[in-house]
Amino acid sequence: MSTPGVRIRAVDPGRDAAPWGALRAALWPDEAGVDGADDLAEALEPADDTCVLLAIDPDATPIGLVEARLRRDYVNGASTSPVGFLEAWYVAPAWRGRGVGRMLVAGVEAWARGRGCSELASDALLRNIPAHAAHLGCGFVETERVVYFLKRLAP
DSSP, rough: OTTOOOOEEEOOOHHHHHHHHHHHHHHHHTTSSSSSSSHHHHOOOOOGEEEEEEEETTSSSSEEEEEEEOOEEEEEEEOOEEEEEEEEEOOOOOGTTHHHHHHHHHHHHHHHHHHOOOOOEEOOOOTTHHHHHHHTTOOOOOOOOOOOOOOOOOO
């Protein structure tokens, strides 16, 4: 599925820093420092294992992003390595439900296949039901649910 006039392209760190950072800040509104120059540079490393794509509307405005990387460590539910992994996926609210997210995921699928991957993985918070639906709509299947625990140790 494609949305007329919307195109997917690789991020250009120089030209796209401000809108890319704004999309990341919208995705993670409670996290400081996701949109600074150092944060954007870190999202592109290591270059051979990283893919950052933007969805661009007919007016040339970035309206969505996907960041992916190859993971060679354990990936929940995966049976191969490396695995393409969606690290960030966001579509501006006005563009949701119009195929933009699917277009971004299709771009990452092509990138991952080109690097020898036969699986693409992702995660979402338990309470983020819209993200679950978006993943399912793109052909992902839920593999497991995990609750992380932490205990602080006294010095």
